[in-house]
Amino acid sequence: MNPRRNTRQMLVITGVTLALGVAACASNGSTSPAPSTTAVSSQPSTTPISPVESAKQQALAAYHGMWQDVAEAATTSDWQSPRLADHATGDALSVLSRQLYADHYNGLVSKGKPVNSPVVESVEPSNEPKIVLIRDCSDAGDWLKYRADNGQPADDQPGGKHLINAEVKLAVDGSWRVTRFAVQGTGSC
Template sequence: MNVRHAAIACSVVLLITGCSTVEPNQSATPSAPATTSATAQPGDVAKQRATAAYLGMWNDMADAATTSDWQSPKLAQNATSDALQTISRSLYADHYNGLVTKGRPLNHPRVQTAEPPTDPTSVTIADCGDSTSWLKYRADNGQPADDGPGGRRQIEALVKRAVDGSWKVTTFAVHEVGSCSG
């Protein structure tokens, strides 16, 4: 080791020990963690899980849309009922028409309501989704198939807790481009 490296190493050691807060009478062993940490409330946990399911639905849909795979098992991980049927039908129509989707949607979900408030089983989500970078193309030649550019759209979704405790989107509605108010 040359003198320069030794000087740098010595400086680092001095800096670390000089900044130490251990007093001569205190031990450097960590104390037990404080037990005053806040526990998550059921309502907050439900909102987080519902939002995760909502975002998961869009992610699963974007993955399947790259090949218009209306039968992808991933689609049922975060969607069920009308939501799953809507996604499957849309992807089947794209497959039938020779379309694939490239890119990913951008989502900005906000929880609107959670019912009942103390231990929710149903969460309503509002979103201003952006499809600017999530467009349809012809599978045979790669040419754009959208009539116009994507954009920001108002989306509402209902997410419910299933019997097994998982959260899934049961219905959602996507409005026209330009429908976001913010």
């Protein structure tokens, strides 16, 4: 067998293969390469999060959930709303129910929603969290009380920012609930 002939044949085969490839690209009117057929996983990373990060996320979700539930119940001053117990328990639930009852009794409802910006202050114990302490500078500028009978503002006080310290605990059913909180006066943060 002639080595020159084999080399020439290989060059011809390579040239024909390249020509066919160029012709295939040109036939669809596109100069971009054909789409890749490599499979890409659309699954998110399965990196496990730490117990501390999980506790922080769930506690913050419970805190946000509590204020969403309260804002909804406050539109009618529904002090018996079953939603209140979804994210609050103990002293926190008692305070919320009593405040909504007082508003109901006084013919007041709330309009708007608070804007919360909570941050985790601490997690206890650090190896297996059961308590998360939260600090929030809540803006109640657009969450005000009105007379239910005529829709007029309940007072002439503007809303504002309030410092809130809250405790969120892991319940026996595995959920996180706000157990207590303290709201400081307007302008406290």
